[in-house]
Amino acid sequence: MTPRRLLPTDPALPQVLSLIRTAFAELESVIDPPSSMHLMTETDVLRLATDGEVWTIGDPLAAVIILTPEEGGLYAGRLSVHPDHRRRGHARALLRLAEARAKALDKPRVTLGCRVELTQNHALFRSEGYVETHTRTHEGYDRPTSVWFEKRVTPMTDATPEAPEHDDARHAAKMAKKKAARDKIMSTKTEEKGLVIVHTGKGKGKSSAAFGMIFRCIAHDMHCAVVQFIKGAMSTGERDLIQAHFADLCEFHTMGEGFTWETQDRARDVAAATRAWDKAKELIRDPANRMVLLDEINIALRYDYIPLDDVLAFLAAEKPPTTHVVLTGRNAAERLIEQADLVTEMELVKHPFRSGVKAQAGVEF
Structure with a gap:
């Protein structure tokens, strides 16, 4: 039940795409339009593990969530549990892990999206303290097709306003930390090739x-x-x-x-x-x-x-x-x-x- 982060070099990373596809397969007859999961590649997973965080449970993998830092929050995507490992609390464990990572990354909220048809998932998110914020409509449809949720992990106080903070020293320190992390990633990118x-x-x-x-x-x-x-x-x-x-x-x-x-x-x-x-x-x-x-x-x-x-x-x-x-x-x-x-x-x-x-x-x- 203990979540584990998969780094880009982790030998278990290639299992992630297969797990997501298996978990989403049963949704084919439920959601409309089809999931964009079909467009995901192993290269995408590697990029997400490099630029964000891929967290999993089990060996072989039983559950996965992909966390992507965004302006003002942490996006939790591709929450997937293998059909053979459901009803064991894996989804809740990964959602709570997302909240912990948001706090560690100084992000005030976790956001996620879910198709309108997946009402059981909506109930799970609400039971974990998520609230619905808005809906979105896919191109070609005249109805909402996805519902978006968020959960604040830091309280709204005068010290944590919605507007960007104006503490110049703190902002400079955060940007320096981001630059150091980015420079470390970029130092490993040395290959040139025709794409x-x-x-x-x-x-x-x-x-x-x-x-x-x-x-x-x-x-x-x-x-x-x-x-x-x-x-x-x-x-x-x-x-x-x-x-x-x-x-x-x-x-x-x-x-x-x-x-x-x-x-x-x-x-x-x-x-x-x-x-x-x-x-x-x-x-x-x-x-x-x-x-x-x-x-x-x-x-x-x-x-x-x-x-x-x-x-x-x-x-x-x-x-x-x-x-x-x-x-x-x-x-x-x-x-x-x-x-x-x-x-x-x-x-x-x-x-x-x-x-x-x-x-x-x-x-x-």
């Missing part, structure tokens, strides 16, 4: 963030290239700027014929995607290109316009070791996420399109 980077999710910003990295490469006089798999002939600001001013540093190939609902011709879409993938392979093989952006390739993969196996095999076997490849688009394949080095999911909270506002120059294109 496979995935931007996915329903939120806006996947291609925008990718083009931000392309412009960084251009600013460093690094040769790079862009292949657009879906977007058609419509003029975009990034393409016009690159072709007008940086064509010597960045090749730009718009290979798609528009969104799939525009062409309404699968054979044409497959042919266009195949041409785009052939061009992408050519550009990636060229060691002069430090970064190659495959814009909206995830959509082509989702509709089987190009074989996922071919893309994964090529990236594993033929990508030069110093070349970065960025793949954007919704619904990235789980196998691609597993193979990638860096994955970011853009979460949609609010979008003006739902209020009747059309796509606008400078924002969407």
Whole structure:
């Protein structure tokens, strides 16, 4: 029953993802939309163990909670208990551990989120002193889909106001402590390599963030290239700027014929995607290109316009070791996420399109 922290080098850390998936599996038919747990990778667990804290019970693992320091609190996520080890107090023990860690880290509260359907979990949190603070709604839904709770671990007094404290000496000491911890972590990061980077999710910003990295490469006089798999002939600001001013540093190939609902011709879409993938392979093989952006390739993969196996095999076997490849688009394949080095999911909270506002120059294109 004694919780144990797993450091990044702990041999038990690889068990964490398997435990979370096992614990969440029975929720598949209960919660809607599906859990983002499916997007988690072992790399994510390692990052969370490095930047936050992974605490477990049992050997082999029976329960886990992942604690992430945030501004003004400690976030408790992925609380999971193996089905064979439930009703033994593991969840309560880990929740109380989270409170102790919040106090130790000088955080005034523990926060956590839970799907609206999991009312038994809500009851557990309330019995441990958590109070509901707000609800959130996933993109595409017209009802709340998650409930958020918090528990204060330090009393509200004049000495602990909600506003940021104004004790300059204490603030400086806290920042110095954080800097020392960060410097210690950064001193271990010495490797350089070409990354496979995935931007996915329903939120806006996947291609925008990718083009931000392309412009960084251009600013460093690094040769790079862009292949657009879906977007058609419509003029975009990034393409016009690159072709007008940086064509010597960045090749730009718009290979798609528009969104799939525009062409309404699968054979044409497959042919266009195949041409785009052939061009992408050519550009990636060229060691002069430090970064190659495959814009909206995830959509082509989702509709089987190009074989996922071919893309994964090529990236594993033929990508030069110093070349970065960025793949954007919704619904990235789980196998691609597993193979990638860096994955970011853009979460949609609010979008003006739902209020009747059309796509606008400078924002969407």
